[in-house]
Amino acid sequence: xxxxxISHPISAAVFLMAKQLTEKQFLKNYNVHDFDxxxxxxxxxxxxxxxxxxxxxxxxxxxxxxxGKWALPGGFVDMTLDKTLNDTAYRKLKxxxxxxxxxxxxxxxxxxxxxxxRGWSVTVAYLALISSDDIVLSKDESSEDVTWVxxxxxxxxxxxxxxxxxxxxxxHGRLKGKVQYTSLPVNLLPADFxxxxxxxxxxxxLDKSVEKKSFRRRILDADILEETGEMKTGSNRPAKLYxxxxxxxxxxxxxxxxxxx
Amino acid sequence: xxxxxISHPISAAVFLMAKQLTEKQFLKNYNVHDFDxxxxxxxxxxxxxxxxxxxxxxxxxxxxxxxGKWALPGGFVDMTLDKTLNDTAYRKLKxxxxxxxxxxxxxxxxxxxxxxxRGWSVTVAYLALISSDDIVLSKDESSEDVTWVxxxxxxxxxxxxxxxxxxxxxxHGRLKGKVQYTSLPVNLLPADFxxxxxxxxxxxxLDKSVEKKSFRRRILDADILEETGEMKTGSNRPAKLYxxxxxxxxxxxxxxxxxxx
DNA sequence: AGAATAGTGTCTCTCAGACAGTATAAT
DNA sequence: ATTATACTGTCTGAGAGACACTATTCT
Numbered sequence: 001x002x003x004x005x006i007s008h009p010i011s012a013a014v015f016l017m018a019k020q021l022t023e024k025q026f027l028k029n030y031n032v033h034d035f036d037x038x039x040x041x042x043x044x045x046x047x048x049x050x051x052x053x054x055x056x057x058x059x060x061x062x063x064x065x066x067x068g069k070w071a072l073p074g075g076f077v078d079m080t081l082d083k084t085l086n087d088t089a090y091r092k093l094k095x096x097x098x099x100x101x102x103x104x105x106x107x108x109x110x111x112x113x114x115x116x117x118r119g120w121s122v123t124v125a126y127l128a129l130i131s132s133d134d135i136v137l138s139k140d141e142s143s144e145d146v147t148w149v150x151x152x153x154x155x156x157x158x159x160x161x162x163x164x165x166x167x168x169x170x171x172h173g174r175l176k177g178k179v180q181y182t183s184l185p186v187n188l189l190p191a192d193f194x195x196x197x198x199x200x201x202x203x204x205x206l207d208k209s210v211e212k213k214s215f216r217r218r219i220l221d222a223d224i225l226e227e228t229g230e231m232k233t234g235s236n237r238p239a240k241l242y243x244x245x246x247x248x249x250x251x252x253x254x255x256x257x258x259x260x261x
Numbered sequence: 262x263x264x265x266x267i268s269h270p271i272s273a274a275v276f277l278m279a280k281q282l283t284e285k286q287f288l289k290n291y292n293v294h295d296f297d298x299x300x301x302x303x304x305x306x307x308x309x310x311x312x313x314x315x316x317x318x319x320x321x322x323x324x325x326x327x328x329g330k331w332a333l334p335g336g337f338v339d340m341t342l343d344k345t346l347n348d349t350a351y352r353k354l355k356x357x358x359x360x361x362x363x364x365x366x367x368x369x370x371x372x373x374x375x376x377x378x379r380g381w382s383v384t385v386a387y388l389a390l391i392s393s394d395d396i397v398l399s400k401d402e403s404s405e406d407v408t409w410v411x412x413x414x415x416x417x418x419x420x421x422x423x424x425x426x427x428x429x430x431x432x433h434g435r436l437k438g439k440v441q442y443t444s445l446p447v448n449l450l451p452a453d454f455x456x457x458x459x460x461x462x463x464x465x466x467l468d469k470s471v472e473k474k475s476f477r478r479r480i481l482d483a484d485i486l487e488e489t490g491e492m493k494t495g496s497n498r499p500a501k502l503y504x505x506x507x508x509x510x511x512x513x514x515x516x517x518x519x520x521x522x
Numbered sequence: 523a524g525a526a527t528a529g530t531g532t533c534t535c536t537c538a539g540a541c542a543g544t545a546t547a548a549t
Numbered sequence: 550a551t552t553a554t555a556c557t558g559t560c561t562g563a564g565a566g567a568c569a570c571t572a573t574t575c576t
Contacts, residue, residue: 037301040299108367122301122383195556212556213558216556233547237545237554259539457527496527497574515564524575526574534566538562542559544555545557
């Protein structure tokens with residue numbers, strides 16, 4: 001394809017013409033390719049709790065750049081498929097995990113000249129939470145491998161391509177922060193769960209223990225769960241099963257968990 | 262970060278070649294303009310408190326598209342001037358207000374096919390807080406007018422171009438949300454201020470009154486301010502002047518302001 | 523002196539932490 | 550019966566709200 005780029009940032013001709021045109025005429029003459037523009041991607045930190053650990057999904061890149069390196073799943077906005085950035089995020093989530101519905105939240109955008117060797121680029125980072133039950137990992141032509149890696153608190157283990165260490169850190173930070181004063185972790189569990197399971201999930205993310213009575217009081221008083229009527233057996237005393245009430249997935253508490261005195 | 266998706270937008274030729282190339286060769290052949298890419302802009306909600314009201318800076322667009330309409334200040338990332346998105350934001354803030362340092366926070370990115378008539382576009386929204394003392398408004402060739410408009414809570418008055426109503430709403434929402442549990446409003450005041458002035462600022466943003474004693478206890482116990490030693494005279498009893506300690510500008514409280522019982 | 527604004531004393535209320543106690547299952 | 554897990558009772562303490570009180574300046 002011929003390179004018709006005019007150097008940064010706007011051609012003088014186009015600029016001057018713009019002045020006396022109607023909007024319609026202006027748009028007719030407007031061509032994105034007259035500019036140097038950043039690349040735009042969406043990258044995701046898809047978290048789950050598995051084997052008692054908070055884990056994040058990474059893919060091994062099958063293609064340049066950073067071929068063979070681990071990275072957060074993501075990709076270019078597809079201007080034909082995606083009406084919004086959220087669409088891109090949902091599409092990527094679906095492609096990698098098969099999951100349709102789960103908690104999705106935009107975290108932060110990273111942009112700069114140095115973060116991708118292809119040039120000035122912007123990535124919009126998303127955070128996704130899914131139950132490890134729901135997942136069937138699947139790779140596509142862009143990744144030669146997909147796997148979960150545990151987040152060992154302070155210093156994630158696998159080294160990631162591009163600036164994905166920073167992206168992951170931002171997403172992990174957001175998750176940890178919000179767990180202090182929201183009910184977010186309900187989105188990491190299957191539809192029905194016990195209070196002990198929920199508490200364990202909080203503890204894993206916060207990487208500290210939570211006092212049982214306070215926890216139950218807090219969650220139950222918030223009135224965001226309802227009993228399913230079923231019990232979970234298998235351990236010793238059976239435990240009540242709960243499910244999230246509609247709208248209960250992102251309750252905000254007025255007070256943060258404070259941790260031990 | 263991006264994998265090379267085959268479908269639109271990449272040319273099949275480039276894609277096939279990529280497969281057996283080294284990264285160096287790949288990058289040599291890589292050209293941003295082979296793709297249809299979104300436009301990327303930064304837009305800002307610059308807030309200040311003036312005349313007892315929370316106000317936001319808007320500019321009247323001097324050029325297409327949306328010529329003659331009010332909009333949030335912003336513009337394209339300048340790939341030569343800006344090393345990161347934050348640089349773009351700082352540059353825009355400086356251009357419009359002359360302010361160098363103030364509180365700046367990335368809020369959310371908005372992307373979609375319909376939000377700008379020039380095509381699929383992404384804007385990274387930033388929130389800035391400045392003291393109304395520091396400002397000298399200045400327009401440039403992109404705006405024919407610049408002004409402050411009061412945010413009349415629930416339903417901002419001036420109608421904004423593009424989807425800037427939504428962008429402003431997101432920024433305003435973030436501000437209001439964080440004022441519940443942070444010390445953010447200190448960034449809206451001049452360097453030295455009294456506790457009453459600070460309280461008033463909180464009240465203006467929250468659009469509700471705050472109890473005096475609780476407020477002073479909360480702020481003082483947080484240990485984020487220091488006395489300047491000076492007093493502010495002019496009203497009746499003089500008031501102690503305080504300034505923000507280093508690192509005190511974004512203190513997080515463990516409990517939210519709760520409002521009247 | 524009276525008005526206005528700055529600043530304090532102190533009570534109540536809510537909710538998190540602590541921790542011991544009770545309940546119900548598996549073995 | 551013992552053990553393991555689920556669940557509760559109830560005390561303490563931190564910090565927010567309420568509101569009356571004192572302090573210092575102005576007119």
